[in-house]
Amino acid sequence: MGRGRNPEQTRQKILEVAEKLFLEKGYDDTTIQDIIDGLGGMTKGVIYHHFKSKFNILETLMSEVGDTTAFIDWQGNTGMEKLQNSMERSFTSYKKQSIGYSAAITLRSPRIIGENYLQLFSESVPQIKAIVEEGVQDGSIQTDFPEEIAELMLLTMNLWIGFQTSELSEAALRRKMLFVKQLFDGIGVPLISDELLEESYKLFAVLKK
DSSP states (O other): OOTTTOHHHHHHHHHHHHHHHHHHHOGGGOOHHHHHHTTSSOOHHHHHHHOSSHHHHHHHHHHHHSOTTTTTSOOSSSHHHHHHHHHHHHHTOHHHHHHHHHTHHHHTSHHHHHHHHHHIIIIIHHHHHHHHHHHHHHTSOOOSOHHHHHHHHHIIIIIIIGGGGGGOOHHHHHHHHHHHHHHHHHTTOOOOOHHHHHHHHHHHHHHHO
16 A cells, blocks of 8 residues: 555554454553554554554554544533533543543553643633533632632543553543542532433443443
8 A cells, every 4th residue: 555645544443443453452552553453554664654553553543443523512501510511421422432441551651641730721721610610600600719710620530541541440430420520519519410420331331341
């Protein structure tokens, strides 16, 4: 498969093969050679022409299969509804979550966690804070700390539960999610509805298959 014949088709073929392998073998157990073997004649040089590394392939897959509108096109009539709908879209993005789950070992590395922490706080906190402030204005959220609420959402869902998912039992996951629900309820921001709890349990079941 030549590099110059159809670059976009080549790129998509690499992603398709890598996605299949990541979901079947796990990202951590998939090598670049495995991807080459699945491409039928493509060379390592062609892969590196399109992607800097195996991790770059993972990042591309995560961005392309995910809901890219989650922090762009907020859906809902109130600030609270927008936050809850964004969480629901995340919980029901099974393919994206499964690909991320396949890379559990890599994503739990201190470097990746640190980079994720910095990115979340620099890019996502301001967006979530704006929606929390909207909720304060429309009365759906009761808080004097919109920025801290935004930070707490990311810390609990992404950096606490998210990075531990591969290590959690179903009972442990349910306990942590109930704790998060009670935590937000207790500070006047009932973010986790019963429906969202059930969606988180369904997602966990899908990932553990």
